[in-house]
Amino acid sequence: MSTDRFKDLPIHSYQSIRGDIQTGDLLLCSGSYPVSKIIKKVSKSRFSHVSLIFQWVDRLMILESVESYGVRIVPLSHYFSDYRNSGKPYKxxxxxxxHSAVKDLVPNKLNAMLRRGADLTGQPYDIEEIVKILASVVIDDLTSIRNDKYICSEFVQECYKKAGLSFQDDGRGFIYPEHISKDPSVKPLYELIP
Known part of the structure; x- marks a missing residue:
């Protein structure tokens, strides 16, 4: 399955579809930051980042792992107005x-997914994994080794596993946003704008 499925999606402002967003939805990002461009090039993907969305009271929040912070929880709205506390939207x-199965998850499975994400909050970003991913382009026999650090897609995979769901990796244990976006169970919904 190709990420071409994400071409020509309906474009909606975040505020106009905010009420349609559900716990367990995925935010897939195609950044124009230097690190984002490297990730997209190496993974041969349109995507550089993935995060897990959840509803908390009347707020939509993101569980994600990012280079500068590690695993964190932030309001989804930050992507549209104040990304990296810059006062500007995500570039x-x-x-x-x-994921097609998320809507059918019983509350205890969704809670297990979110509990795992919350338990990992503060864990460091896995810089070594990114270096290995970059090196794997040249050295084909590298494999991913599990540790207590997470790149974005490893983190999302870890959360989804607690709900009994998983995504296919590259066969060597590496998982990129590309693998999640190409999963046949993941349905593209919208391109979002501020």
Whole structure:
């Protein structure tokens, strides 16, 4: 399955579809930051980042692992107005997607997913994994080694596993945003704009 499925999606402002977003939805990002460009090039993907969305009271929040912070929880609205506390939106394209099984998850499975994300909050970003991913382009026999650090897609995979769902990796244990976006169970919904 190709990420071409994300081309020509309906474009909606975040505020106009905010009520349609569900716990367990995915935010897929195609950034124009230097690190984002490297990730997209190495993974041969349109995507550089993925995060997990959840509803908390009347707020939409993101569980994610990012280079500068590690695993964190932030309001989804930050992507549209104050990314990196800059007072500006995220530089790049943002897409909303939904795993087909999430809507059928019983509350305890969704809670297990979110509990795992909350338990990992504060864990460091896995810089070594990114270096290995970059090196794997040249050295084909590298494999991913599990540790207590997470790149974005490893983190999302870890959360989804607690709900009994998982995504296919590259066969060597590496998982990129590309693998999640190409999963046949992941349905592209919208391109989001501020």
């Amino acid at each position: 790049g394209n943002l897409y909303l997607a939904r």
